[in-house]
Amino acid sequence: MCGQAHVYYSGRVQGVGFRFTAAGIARSHWVHGFVRNLPDGRVELGVEGEEDEVRACLEEVSRAMDGYIRDEDVAWSECSNDFKDFSVRY
Amino acid sequence: MKYAFLADIHGNLDALQSVIRAVEDDGGIDRVCCVGDLVGYGAQPGECVALVRDLGWPVVAGNHDYAAIGNVDLSYFNPLAREAIEWTSGALAEEDKEFLGGLPLTWEEDSLVMVHGTLYEPESFGYILSELDARMMFRLLDKDFCFTGHSHYPCVFVEGKDIVFSREPEVKVETSERALVNVGGVGQPRDGDPRACWVAYDEDARTVAIHRVEYDIKEAARRIIDVGLPEPLAERLFMGT
Numbered sequence: 001m002c003g004q005a006h007v008y009y010s011g012r013v014q015g016v017g018f019r020f021t022a023a024g025i026a027r028s029h030w031v032h033g034f035v036r037n038l039p040d041g042r043v044e045l046g047v048e049g050e051e052d053e054v055r056a057c058l059e060e061v062s063r064a065m066d067g068y069i070r071d072e073d074v075a076w077s078e079c080s081n082d083f084k085d086f087s088v089r090y
Numbered sequence: 091m092k093y094a095f096l097a098d099i100h101g102n103l104d105a106l107q108s109v110i111r112a113v114e115d116d117g118g119i120d121r122v123c124c125v126g127d128l129v130g131y132g133a134q135p136g137e138c139v140a141l142v143r144d145l146g147w148p149v150v151a152g153n154h155d156y157a158a159i160g161n162v163d164l165s166y167f168n169p170l171a172r173e174a175i176e177w178t179s180g181a182l183a184e185e186d187k188e189f190l191g192g193l194p195l196t197w198e199e200d201s202l203v204m205v206h207g208t209l210y211e212p213e214s215f216g217y218i219l220s221e222l223d224a225r226m227m228f229r230l231l232d233k234d235f236c237f238t239g240h241s242h243y244p245c246v247f248v249e250g251k252d253i254v255f256s257r258e259p260e261v262k263v264e265t266s267e268r269a270l271v272n273v274g275g276v277g278q279p280r281d282g283d284p285r286a287c288w289v290a291y292d293e294d295a296r297t298v299a300i301h302r303v304e305y306d307i308k309e310a311a312r313r314i315i316d317v318g319l320p321e322p323l324a325e326r327l328f329m330g331t
Contacts, residue, residue: 015107017145019114020122037111067144088117 002079003051004033005058006044011070013043018068019088022061029057032083047086048079092118095204095273096288097125097239099142100154101132101178102277102327104313105286106141108305109276113288123197125239125273126152126206128190130171131323132277133313135178139186151193152206152239153215154178159187162215170320177319201293202235209236217241218270221253227270228253234268235291235298243281244274244289244300260299271298277310284330 009018014037022035022045031049038044045061047054062069094113099106113119124147129135135158142149156162157175159182164172182190195212196205207215208223209230217240218224224247227236246256247270248263263269274287281287285302292299311324 015111016141017110017114017122020110020119021145067140088114 001051002049003054004046004048004077004079005054006046006075006077007058008038008073009043009045009065009069009071010041010073012068013065014041016065016068018043018065021064023086023088025060025064026057026086029053029060031057032086034083034087034089036089046083048081048083091120091293093202093291093293094119094122094288095125095237095271095291096122096276097206097273098127098152098242098275098277099124099129099132099138100127100275100277101129101135101138102286102310103132103134103137103141104307104310105277105303105305106138108303109286109288110141112301112303116290119290122147123204123237124149125204125237126150126193127154127239128152129158129178129182130154131174131314131319132310133317133319136182136186138277139182139189143186143189148197148204149193150197150204150206151190151195155190155193156215158182159191161191170322174319174323177317181317198233201233202237202291203231203233204237206238207240208238215240218247218272221247221255224249224253224255224270228268231268231270234263234296236268236270237289237291238270238272239275241272242275242279242287244272244287246271246298257300260297263296263298265296269298274300278327279330282330284328 019035033047246261248254250267273289276286290299314324
């Protein structure tokens with residue numbers, strides 16, 4: 001089943017290669033979406049695809065950036081099919 | 091493939107994080123590589139090592155990295171550098187020292203090699219400051235591109251019919267040519283421009299682009315003073331020397 005997750009990461013998540021790492025992980029999974037820095041210091045990650053694949057991607061991002069994340073705020077919704085690929089936004 | 095090369099971070103976490111942001115903002119970088127000297131001079135060596143280690147970049151050792159773990163004779167370091175390395179060595183955790191100790195002197199992929207100093211006796215960390223030095227490098231180079239650090243002075247030597255020196259922001263290397271690229275300094279630039287420096291290499295287009303990034307120099311300088319490192323190490327950040 002297709003699902004879309006929106007995650008807001010807080011902690012020491014900017015200037016630490018978070019977007020680069022997340023993009024690399026996302027592109028190794030069958031998912032589309034984006035990652036971007038927010039002005040308030042958080043990072044926003046939007047991921048869409050088969051729900052299992054999205055969950056696997058998010059788990060891998062959390063593991064990879066474990067020492068930098070203080071909090072993750074996750075919201076799930078239906079697929080929007082708005083994303084053609086995975087991109088780093090700014 | 092498109093690469094980002096950066097070198098000579100020298101414990102300057104403020105500069106490193108600004109460069110990382112800029113590399114991410116570029117949007118087209120596939121791989122980031124570090125040409126050595128993660129530590130020495132700056133106030134946050136452990137944080138810089140941890141970040142680079144966590145990001146899993148290919149990294150080669152610089153002379154300050156080896157000096158911080160006792161692998162290099164300090165007698166040829168100037169007094170300021172020696173004081174900074176001795177402080178750095180005390181500030182690093184064992185796992186950071188193990189990471190530095192495990193760094194190779196060179197690293198290569200299909201079209202390129204990176205080394206902090208020179209391909210001839212890389213463990214001696216020589217400088218490439220002249221066309222003659224570059225000529226010796228090209229003799230030993232069996233790739234089309236070599237990326238170096240050490241001098242904190244971004245520039246490109248292109249070997250064609252002759253060797254041409256360039257400080258242009260972007261250089262195109264023809265298929266009949268080869269290039270020796272100094273990627274400048276992230277944490278302590280020495281070309282008169284205090285902004286952190288990194289280089290983008292586009293393997294398909296055979297172009298090398300020098301990028302400069304502003305960062306909070308005041309904060310980096312304040313940190314140096316706060317930990318008790320010599321004041322000139324803070325002052326020079328503002329001048330890019």
